[in-house]
Amino acid sequence: MYGTWMIPASRFAPHLKICELVEKTKRRMHELWQFTKLIRSKNAGPFELTFDIMFKDQDSFRKVMAGGKLSPELIAQLYKTDLHQIRFFVIESLLTVKISIPRPVFSGDVGDTDVYGGQFHGPLIRLQVVD
Amino acid sequence: MKTIKAVAATGNLSSGFREETLVRAVQQGAHFIGCDAGTTDSGPYYLGSGNPRGPREGTKRNLRIMIREGLKAGIPVIVGSAGHAGGTPHLNWTLGIVRELARENAWHFKLASIDSEVPKDRLAEEFQRGRITPLCPAPELNDNSIRQAERFVAMMGIEPIQEALKSSAQVVVTGRCSDVAIYAALPVMQGIPKHVAFHAGKILECGSAAVAQRYYPDCMAAELDQDGFTIDPPNPDFRCTPQSVSAHTLYENSDPYRLIESGGTVDTADAQYEAISDRAVRVNGSRFIPAEKYTVKIEGAAMAGYRSIVVAGIRDPLILRQLGKFLDGLRAVVERKIEDSLKLSRSAYNLQFRVYGSNGSLGQLEPSSQVEGHEVGLIIDVVARSQSEAADILPIVWHTGLHHPIPEQEGLISNFAFPFSPPGADMGPVYQFCANHVWHLDDPCEPFRTTFENL
Numbered sequence: 001m002y003g004t005w006m007i008p009a010s011r012f013a014p015h016l017k018i019c020e021l022v023e024k025t026k027r028r029m030h031e032l033w034q035f036t037k038l039i040r041s042k043n044a045g046p047f048e049l050t051f052d053i054m055f056k057d058q059d060s061f062r063k064v065m066a067g068g069k070l071s072p073e074l075i076a077q078l079y080k081t082d083l084h085q086i087r088f089f090v091i092e093s094l095l096t097v098k099i100s101i102p103r104p105v106f107s108g109d110v111g112d113t114d115v116y117g118g119q120f121h122g123p124l125i126r127l128q129v130v131d
Numbered sequence: 132m133k134t135i136k137a138v139a140a141t142g143n144l145s146s147g148f149r150e151e152t153l154v155r156a157v158q159q160g161a162h163f164i165g166c167d168a169g170t171t172d173s174g175p176y177y178l179g180s181g182n183p184r185g186p187r188e189g190t191k192r193n194l195r196i197m198i199r200e201g202l203k204a205g206i207p208v209i210v211g212s213a214g215h216a217g218g219t220p221h222l223n224w225t226l227g228i229v230r231e232l233a234r235e236n237a238w239h240f241k242l243a244s245i246d247s248e249v250p251k252d253r254l255a256e257e258f259q260r261g262r263i264t265p266l267c268p269a270p271e272l273n274d275n276s277i278r279q280a281e282r283f284v285a286m287m288g289i290e291p292i293q294e295a296l297k298s299s300a301q302v303v304v305t306g307r308c309s310d311v312a313i314y315a316a317l318p319v320m321q322g323i324p325k326h327v328a329f330h331a332g333k334i335l336e337c338g339s340a341a342v343a344q345r346y347y348p349d350c351m352a353a354e355l356d357q358d359g360f361t362i363d364p365p366n367p368d369f370r371c372t373p374q375s376v377s378a379h380t381l382y383e384n385s386d387p388y389r390l391i392e393s394g395g396t397v398d399t400a401d402a403q404y405e406a407i408s409d410r411a412v413r414v415n416g417s418r419f420i421p422a423e424k425y426t427v428k429i430e431g432a433a434m435a436g437y438r439s440i441v442v443a444g445i446r447d448p449l450i451l452r453q454l455g456k457f458l459d460g461l462r463a464v465v466e467r468k469i470e471d472s473l474k475l476s477r478s479a480y481n482l483q484f485r486v487y488g489s490n491g492s493l494g495q496l497e498p499s500s501q502v503e504g505h506e507v508g509l510i511i512d513v514v515a516r517s518q519s520e521a522a523d524i525l526p527i528v529w530h531t532g533l534h535h536p537i538p539e540q541e542g543l544i545s546n547f548a549f550p551f552s553p554p555g556a557d558m559g560p561v562y563q564f565c566a567n568h569v570w571h572l573d574d575p576c577e578p579f580r581t582t583f584e585n586l
Contacts, residue, residue: 044385046171046564047268052381079496089387094377100385102268104495108174109563110435110481110514113494115174123498 032070032127035060041121046107048100049117051124055095065090065097067130075099078123135162135318137331138365139351140197142338144168144210145189146348149366150196156352156365157200162321164197165313167336168225169212171430171564172383179281179432179562183214183224191228195236198229198302202238207296209303209313216430217284217307219248225304233586240302243295246580247306249283249429249570253578262571263429269567272431280433280565287427288393290575292316298583306579307430310336311392314353323355326419329397331360333390334379334414341379342369359415361407370410377404393428393575395421425575431566436481436514439521441529441555443547446506449539450546454502457546458484461535465528473523480515480524509547514561522557529554 033039038054053070055061064070072088075081079101087100105112114120138161141148145168157164168190177184194210201208214221226244233240255277257263265272277283284307293316295303305313311332318328331353334341339349342364349369353362362371380399381387388400402417450457462484466477488507490497511528515521533547547554570578 042383043172044383045567046175047266047567048385050381050383050385052378054378078498087385091381091387094374094381096378096381096387098381098387106270106564107171108176110561111483111494112174113485113490113492116172119492120496122493123496 030128030130031125032064032129033125035064035129039121039124041117041119043103043107043117044100047103049103049120051099051121053097053099053124058095061092061095064129069129070097070127072099074127075101078127079120080104133322134354134356135321135323136160136352136354137162137314137318137335138164139314139335139338140164140166140193141348141350142167142336142340143170143348144193145184145186145215146338147189147193148196148338148349149347152350152366153196153200156350157204157206159352159365161204161206161352163207163209163317164201165209165211165335166193166197167211167308167310167313169215169217169221169307171216173215175432175562175564177214177221178216178218178284178430178564179434180560181218181220181282183216183221187228190225191232194225194228195232198232198238198240199236201301202240207301207303207317209292209305209316211305211308211310211313213304213306217247217286217305218282219246219306222246222248222304222306229302229304230586238586240586241298241300242584242586243298243300243303244582244584245287245291245295245303245305245308246582247284247287247308247578249285249578251277251280251283254283254429257570263568264571266428266567266569270563270565272566272568276433276565277431280431281562283429283431283566285427285429285570285578286393287579288312288425288575289316289319291579291581293320294576295581295583296320300583309392311390318355324357324419325395326397326417327355327358327360329390329392329395329419330380330399330402330414330417331355331362333397334362334376337379337382339364339366339369340382341371341376343372343375345369359413361411361413363408363411371412373404373406373412376412376414377402393422394425395419425572426569427572427575427578429566429568429570431564432562433565435561435563436516437518437521438512438514438558438561439518439525439555440513440558441511441525441549442551443509443511443529443532443549443554444506445509445546446548447544447546448505449537451502451505451507453537454486454489454507457535457537458486461528461532464535465531468527468531469524472527473520475515475520475524480513480520482524482528483510483512485510485512511555518557518559525555
């Protein structure tokens with residue numbers, strides 16, 4: 001019985017696989033978490049959520065900010081929030097972006113899903129921030 | 132130049148600290164020990180129910196070490212937001228522990244307690260007078276909602292604590308209190324400028340959270356003077372960096388530069404953070420902008436009903452691929468059954484299907500709520516006007532759901548994997564925050580009642 005390791009490698013056109021892999025890796029390098037050392041969400045009191053995005057270094061910070069994707073407009077769309085309710089702070093001295101939005105459901109209300117607000121950053125982690 | 136050394140025992144009284152760290156911090160010349168015991172982070176339950184968040188034994192252990200060291204050094208111990216929510220029952224719970232400790236250890240000292248619960252009649256009266264105004268966003272508050280709520284507290288600033296300290300209280304236990312005020316009250320009384328004291332308070336209030344790598348909860352210390360403060364963790368294994376301290380001003384705060392407190396706003400936009408050793412950081416350059424009008428924040432919790440829940444897993448791919456439709460269909464059937472058998476219309480209760488594996492964590496904010504995995508976790512969540520109504524509705528939902536049909540399968544199927552028997556539990560009363568308002572005061576101490584006891 002053949003194990004997969006016994007099938008001649010040439011049948012998989014290895015050069016093509018590697019190209020794909022490189023392509024994939026390049027794609028993966030565009031996700032927000034790869035430029036940061038911290039992405040978190042948390043209540044700022046029971047009625048607001050705040051997101052802290054801290055970048056690894058100057059280079060990562062510049063790349064993402066120059067990409068222009070991480071913006072109040074994107075947050076408005078992603079978190080279904082009116083643009084004028086979003087507070088978006090770019091703090092270059094800390095290589096940090098801080099974003100605050102009102103909670104659509106207040107902490108602990110009957111329909112709330114996350115009392116501490118600690119998991120709302122989930123959709124930001126794999127955000128494509130650079131083309 | 133006069134300096135004041137402030138020691139924070141830990142970020143939350145229930146989370147603890149290392150005994151040797153506190154002993155060292157006090158021996159290094161502390162002027163007082165502070166500790167925050169409360170937060171609204173864990174939701175409205177504690178304020179609404181009047182129950183403290185324990186554990187009692189852990190809280191007692193921490194208070195024992197703090198008071199013992201405070202008495203030994205002859206310095207005040209200040210505990211803010213007693214019992215988690217800072218209402219009268221929370222304050223009394225904490226005072227009970229303090230009295231017990233004094234008795235058990237034959238300690239004698241002057242205890243001050245500052246009650247911050249606001250009677251509903253009083254709040255309604257102040258509301259009528261237009262002295263209660265909303266922050267943004269805020270739940271709607273009116274005379275009726277005030278009277279129907281369970282409990283309100285006002286969040287004190289530095290002034291009531293200063294009054295207690297001026298009367299030579301050795302231990303001060305407060306109801307709801309600004310975290311920062313615990314650490315700013317004594318320094319400001321001793322002549323430290325507010326911009327220094329309030330900014331230091333913000334860094335101290337989470338205990339060791341402002342260190343570069345917090346291996347476990349522990350103490351923090353700061354030395355304050357006329358120009359700024361130096362933050363220096365008393366645990367030799369911890370160190371602060373300019374990055375770790377400045378980053379901490381962001382935490383749990385919706386604005387990174389402006390920290391709004393009773394009496395004014397701390398503006399940290401021009402603050403400088405400088406490493407003065409491999410573990411200590413000097414902070415200068417924040418500003419304090421006095422408020423035009425002195426206000427205190429009001430927090431309130433109201434009863435929202437009683438909850439019963441069931442936990443189940445769903446593994447059948449045929450159900451998973453039509454889960455939304457399946458649950459919508461189930462809802463329609465059970466609403467009818469509940470109406471028929473319990474005479475409860477669907478406006479009399481709240482039924483939620485919380486689907487983990489779809490949008491359980493984010494709810495309506497989930498951008499990708501289609502099911503991608505091979506199973507989901509389901510919580511059937513019922514909130515009704517009484518516990519018995521919730522407990523009656525629940526089996527109708529889970530038993531109907533257990534056998535609710537799908538077109539691909541003929542005959543009776545069982546759709547839910549229940550890990551427990553019985554499959555669910557009564558969760559008790561449910562509360563909601565019902566105020567995010569401020570109270571305009573002529574006297575910062577007006578809503579707060581201080582009592583002294585010689586133990």
